[in-house]
Amino acid sequence: MITREELYELVWSTPGWRAAPAFDVTESYLIRVCRRLDVPRPSRGYWAKSEPARALERRPLPPAGPGIPRFWSKSTRPPRPRPPRDEPRATSRPKKDRGPKHPLIADAELHFQQAELGPDGDYLKPRKKLVVDVTASGSGLAKCLAFADRLFRTLEGRGYRVVIAPTFELSRAALDPRQGTPACALWSPWRPTVVFVHTMPIGLAVAEIGETVEVQYAGYGNFIAKEEFERKKRFGPTWKGKRPVPGGRLKLTAYSPLNGFPWSREWSETAGTALDDGLEEIAAAIESGALELLAMLERSGR
Numbered sequence: 584m585i586t587r588e589e590l591y592e593l594v595w596s597t598p599g600w601r602a603a604p605a606f607d608v609t610e611s612y613l614i615r616v617c618r619r620l621d622v623p624r625p626s627r628g629y630w631a632k633s634e635p636a637r638a639l640e641r642r643p644l645p646p647a648g649p650g651i652p653r654f655w656s657k658s659t660r661p662p663r664p665r666p667p668r669d670e671p672r673a674t675s676r677p678k679k680d681r682g683p684k685h686p687l688i689a690d691a692e693l694h695f696q697q698a699e700l701g702p703d704g705d706y707l708k709p710r711k712k713l714v715v716d717v718t719a720s721g722s723g724l725a726k727c728l729a730f731a732d733r734l735f736r737t738l739e740g741r742g743y744r745v746v747i748a749p750t751f752e753l754s755r756a757a758l759d760p761r762q763g764t765p766a767c768a769l770w771s772p773w774r775p776t777v778v779f780v781h782t783m784p785i786g787l788a789v790a791e792i793g794e795t796v797e798v799q800y801a802g803y804g805n806f807i808a809k810e811e812f813e814r815k816k817r818f819g820p821t822w823k824g825k826r827p828v829p830g831g832r833l834k835l836t837a838y839s840p841l842n843g844f845p846w847s848r849e850w851s852e853t854a855g856t857a858l859d860d861g862l863e864e865i866a867a868a869i870e871s872g873a874l875e876l877l878a879m880l881e882r883s884g885r
Contacts, residue, residue: 587652587653598630620652621647628722628723685745694710698710700721705793707720707724707770717789718758720829733862737865747774751774762827780869781874790834793827795827834850848868
């Protein structure tokens with residue numbers, strides 16, 4: 584028998600494929616147990632992240648609501664979910680989210696899933712350089728690509744083509760989603776991802792914001808979040824500092840890829856607002872920006 588609290592500590596400290604055999608069950612069965620007991624689990628890619636990033640992602644155990652068991656034993660069979668999903672099925676998902684993925688996203692998924700971590704140790708660095716402009720950690724990749732896919736299809740639904748820039752004459756802006764002063768540069772594509780609005784190119788970059796957190800040296804070249812350091816009851820002198828760590832919030836930057844004609848707009852997620860909620864407003868702002876750029880070009884005589 585295991586309590587909700589014990590199960591919560593187990594799934595956040597040990598990968599499911601290692602924890603499940605201790606109860607003589609499969610990992611998928613253990614996931615069903617977590618759902619039945621309303622125990623949050625790490626998202627996909629959690630164990631590939633650094634310890635500071637894991638500390639930020641860990642979600643608290645909610646109080647047991649009415650009808651939620653306080654413990655589980657193997658003799659208590661959890662119900663088989665319908666449909667089998669990690670999260671409840673959305674009931675208000677717009678129809679535009681259904682259907683084939685945008686070609687840029689379908690191509691990018693394979694390259695990013697096979698990517699290694701960059702020199703910063705948190706963000707992915709795909710080997711391919713002509714790929715969609717997305718900057719994400721392993722755990723934030725799916726969310727970034729899903730938002731980019733919905734954004735691209737929203738824009739193309741208005742009749743605007745989203746592609747990787749066909750020429751190096753269109754320049755990618757110097758963008759970094761991390762807060763503070765990062766110690767090293769992040770991966771960036773060779774060419775920007777652009778949407779052509781009224782023949783005007785607008786650069787698009789989707790990124791996972793790097794939140795600044797306090798870290799402490801934990802040995803062997805590793806720095807972990809201060810909360811994680813204290814939770815593991817470490818002691819003794821250690822180096823302390825701050826560093827940006829991907830926190831799961833998204834940021835979209837739309838900008839002018841034309842040298843000498845500056846224009847940009849940014850949208851960042853907040854605790855209560857998702858970027859998905861404002862896709863139509865974002866598309867309208869991008870249209871407006873394209874008209875502003877067109878007016879700049881006309882005034883310059885180009």
